[in-house]
Amino acid sequence: MADQRRAAAILSTNSKWVNGTVLHYCFFTGGHFSVPKTQADAVRGSFAKWKAIGIGLDFQEVSQLSEAEVRIGYSTSDGSSASSVGRDVLTISLNEPTTVYGWDLTTPYGSGTALHELGHVMGMEHEHQNPFAGIKWHEQEVYDSLAKPPNGWDHETTFHNILEKLTPQQVQGSAWDPDSIMEYEFEPRLIDEPEQYDTNGLTPPGTLSAADKQWP
Numbered sequence: 001m002a003d004q005r006r007a008a009a010i011l012s013t014n015s016k017w018v019n020g021t022v023l024h025y026c027f028f029t030g031g032h033f034s035v036p037k038t039q040a041d042a043v044r045g046s047f048a049k050w051k052a053i054g055i056g057l058d059f060q061e062v063s064q065l066s067e068a069e070v071r072i073g074y075s076t077s078d079g080s081s082a083s084s085v086g087r088d089v090l091t092i093s094l095n096e097p098t099t100v101y102g103w104d105l106t107t108p109y110g111s112g113t114a115l116h117e118l119g120h121v122m123g124m125e126h127e128h129q130n131p132f133a134g135i136k137w138h139e140q141e142v143y144d145s146l147a148k149p150p151n152g153w154d155h156e157t158t159f160h161n162i163l164e165k166l167t168p169q170q171v172q173g174s175a176w177d178p179d180s181i182m183e184y185e186f187e188p189r190l191i192d193e194p195e196q197y198d199t200n201g202l203t204p205p206g207t208l209s210a211a212d213k214q215w216p
């Protein structure tokens with residue numbers, strides 16, 4: 001497991017898919033989570049980008065939600081994008097989405113979101129929660145910032161998605177990749193250390209980084 005190429009991406013090893021798994025995915029076509037065709041096409045494009053880098057998973061679209069491990073919904077009224085991580089999708093009941101998008105995926109930022117949530121589907125966690133990142137937060141400022149629109153996150157959501165460190169056992173490798181698609185954008189004054197991010201904020205490119213492309 002000490003393969004250097006595995007250094008950067010972070011994942012819950014207990015929720016990792018077995019190499020060679022075919023993940024079936026399906027879009028909601030009616031009801032609250034109905035996915036417009038343009039948005040579904042953006043997600044299809046993101047599946048293709050992940051697949052093109054030669055990951056050990058395959059993706060196959062199916063037309064029945066009940067036949068899909070990965071059930072994708074869209075709701076701008078909910079306005080949040082989130083996904084279960086890796087095999088955790090199997091714990092979600094078959095009539096519910098495992099992955100929801102809450103904003104337009106056809107913009108450059110949205111394209112990053114589409115890739116990010118599929119990273120979770122594949123088993124990847126947030127890079128800023130990598131215990132090896134060495135990030136010290138201005139915690140109150142983080143809670144305050146995420147509580148504001150457009151996020152409106154409560155204390156627990158912010159802790160779970162940002163401040164909570166994963167354990168070393170949940171991580172493969174020992175390096176942090178600030179350019180990862182699994183890294184968030186942070187405004188200045190949220191990260192205390194490393195100092196450069198306190199001053200300048202952190203703006204990942206929103207595309208698959210070199211290390212993302214070597215996952216897992």
Ligand SMILES: [Zn+2]
Pocket residue numbers: 116117120126
């Ligand atoms: Zn995420």
